[in-house]
Amino acid sequence: MKMSDVAKLANVSPATVSRVLSNPDLVSKETREKVMEVINKVNYKPHIVARQFRTKETKIILVVVPDITSAFFSRVLRGIEHVAVKNGYQVILGDTENDTDRELEYINLLLQKQADGMVLLTARQDKEKLEEIAEHFPMVLACEYMDGSNVPTVSIDNISSARKVTEHLIQQGHTKIAHITGPINVVLGRDRLRGFQQAMMSHDLEIDSAYIQEGDFTFESGYNQMLKLLALEAPPTAVFAFNDEMGMGAIKAVKDSNLLVPNDVAIVGFDNIKMASVIEPNLTTIDQPKYEIGKKAMELLLNLINGEALQKKRFVMKDELIVRESSELVKNMP
Structure with a gap:
């Protein structure tokens, strides 16, 4: 079924059928209804490729x-x-x-x-x-x-947001705060690390290089990097994870180490995905x-x-x- 066939059945020109499909407001209500009745009756489908050639649109x-x-x-x-x-x-x-x-x-x-x-x-x-x-x-x-x-x-503003969530941990009384970063070759990883560093420096808190562990966005990397932090001679009391998935991985690592969140280690994430409010304990986070x-x-x-x-x-x-x-x-x- 071609547009010309629809036009013949509706007793209008092919141009009118085209306008009904592309710019219906340019066609009278009576004509529009007549054309649409035929289109629905014969189940006409416009030829997409032909339309692309005409309009140069996909x-x-x-x-x-x-x-x-x-x-x-x-x-x-x-x-x-x-x-x-x-x-x-x-x-x-x-x-x-x-x-x-x-x-x-x-x-x-x-x-x-x-x-x-x-x-x-x-x-x-x-x-x-x-x-x-x-x-x-x-x-x-x-x-x-x-x-x-x-x-x-x-x-x-990822720098400001990371600074905000780190400030929250500082206001809770934490001074030994670690950050599980995203990949540093990605701008979000660099900016959230920068926000973390800004918050720490503004409160004259030490940024221990051992407290900065690079993850790869995944639950598994959050888990593994958290285990590394817990193995330190003086492990952190709080951790800011680059995103919620790594934050949830960090929570599991703490639990598997027979420790409690937040009693032994407080953890915050980023993004506020749905699971952040489901996991136990519920995850503090930045809502985008x-x-x-x-x-x-x-x-x-x-x-x-x-x-x-x-x-x-x-x-x-x-x-x-x-x-x-x-x-x-x-x-x-x-």
Whole structure:
């Protein structure tokens, strides 16, 4: 069934059928209803490839994530999807598995115009190269970002947030505080470490190099790095984990060592994924507005696709410290 066949059955021109499908407000209600009645009756489906040739649009948005197994990204993706679908776009997901070569392969799909725009939830390419691409193709960074980049970006202030959650531990009376970092080659790992260091220095607290252990985002690395910290001659009394998954791994390591959280070791995480409020004890964390980040990123991308100028390039969303059982005030602090 072709568009011309629908037009013949509805006794209108093919152009009218096209307008009903693409710009229905330009067609009278009576004509629109007549055309839609025929479309529904014959189950007509527009030829997507033909439409792409005519409009040079794919109506596809490519979203690239560093790790699809991470619980953090589900809410971000939901925000992107809701805005995209509302505006007639389909979302295609690309998982890099933290591989920069895979990330580049997905970017090449944008360069080949197999998508109308891209939201990158990972930003580990060369900054100048990515900026050059963004000058010619609609692209938005979300969650991850590049220092000093002019690519439109939506994120929280990770330095300030890390400082905030570390300050919470200090206010609880802790002085021997460790940090299980994310990978230092990733901007979020560096920025959350910087926030931790700023909080410690502002209170004249020693930053023991042995108290800085690098993880890789996973539950397993949180567990293993926590065991290393507990094996120290003078183990920390509190630990800030880069994300909730590593924080939950750290909690398990403490429990498996026949110690208590927070009585022996207080633990805080970052991101406020759903499991953070389920694990026992519940995990103190920084809540990122995940859905709102995705929603805002997709809105910005639509602006770029429509050729609209952005008033600003960097959008910093508000975070919130969520205090739970894993960092309750400890009496008789050693």
